[in-house]
Amino acid sequence: MKVLLAFCALLCASAASAQVVLYVDLGDAYTRSDALAGLLRQVDEELGRIRDEYQPREQALRADLAALRTSRMSEEAKQTRRVEIARELQKLAQAREAAQELLAQANARAIAQVDAALRSIKEQVRAEARAVALLDAQETLYLRRGGSFDRTDEVYRRLNEQLPEVVLRVHRRPAAAS
């Protein structure tokens, strides 16, 4: 009798100590997260705006530079103009790089917001399932997709509910080039 009771206790103990490890594959985050997909669109728009802001002036200056070859100006005047154009092109390139850097910083801040939301959601999902851990696909060599331990869909669903969008806030400086 005592042996049987000990056996039951052992079975119950093994049931209680079942080891659950969940996992998520966030490889499609830029398409499955509404916030990240929206962020990507905003970044593209901002890149287009930067291009529109600097490209016409750069093209005009390059055209001026090419026109100097056939110009009737004196050699000295041509040289002076070439130097002016080169300086202006350099300023424009620096301003464009600075604008792109600000965009990169704004993008990083927005991504950090999504990351923070994801971390919190993953912890919620792990705690609710009383799992030992919730692993990212990058930490695994193989994972069975769609299995009961795959919480990818659930994490994306909660992320889209809790953080449907992030706003790209670029801290613009006054334009360096005129």
Add this chain to the structure above:
Amino acid sequence: MSARAGIREHRMARSPWPWRHLWLGVVLTLACSGALAADAARTVILLVDSARVERELKVLERLSEAHRAALKKAPNAQQREGLDLALELQRSEVLGALSEVVTEIAKARTADLVIEPSVARRLELGKLADVTPEVIAALDTRYADLKLESLP
């Protein structure tokens, strides 16, 4: 023996044997089904140590030996470069198949996850099945005929 204990003894003696221990059967059944359910809810995790795979693959050792031997016989820098490139390419081919072999083994064992031992240690997952030797054997078998072929 008290009067109450005497009555209980009397009742149990009158019941046929299986019914006498019915309660025990119920407890056992519940415990067993609980344990089975818990086992089904358990993530099946396998371990593969990819650094060990790279270290212990016989096919890679054979390729390296062939590369060393061919270098001794190579007369010029161009040929030596061709041999270096060939070794690198074939090593990449073998190691590139690691993921495919791991997937095959994981599916055959109906595993949910395959992770590196370092991840298992970090999560303190305890003892897990290590299929590294199986992966090494599968890769060695798959590339048993692979020979170092110098690039022109």
